[in-house]
Amino acid sequence: MEKNERLGDRIRNQRAAIHMTQQELADRLGVTGAAVSAYEKGARSPSLDILMRISKVLGVTTDELLAGKKQVVMLDVTNLTHEQRVMIHDMIKALEEYNAMKSIISENKKLNDKLKLLLEF
Incomplete structure (x- = not known):
């Protein structure tokens, strides 16, 4: 669960950094607002497909979301x-x-x- 919570924090922080609501992210991903909330809380892990879509929508790499490492x-x-x-x-x-x-x-x-x-x- 701890790993998902860190991933969730990164999703939430990146979403907030671009001034996007959970519902806006959900709409862009084709999931519910409740699903995005669960990802951010670490209660649920996004599938690989959803993770890749999250990274694209938020403008970061999957490495940044998963490991917190920016690509330099x-x-x-x-x-x-x-x-x-x-x-x-x-x-x-x-x-x-x-x-x-x-x-x-x-x-x-x-x-x-x-x-x-x-x-x-």
Whole structure:
């Protein structure tokens, strides 16, 4: 059970980091909100298929979820030209901006959903 609890903590922490609710994750996975809650509490283990889908939706590797280890990519740039280094730098900046935009879009979606609920009343 302890192993599942750590996995559950990682799922919950990563989900919270991208401002996603349990129900939003459940909808994206095609499972119930209760199933996601059970995964996060460590009461139930996700199947390998679900674990792979969780990692994709949350934008992490299965290794990060299972072992808590982030994948670090080291690149030896000493033999690259200046143009190649600039290109890599630009790609990294673009990925950082993409991740920031993804977070903003997720937050906007949550706010829009709340606004819709308020307007229904």
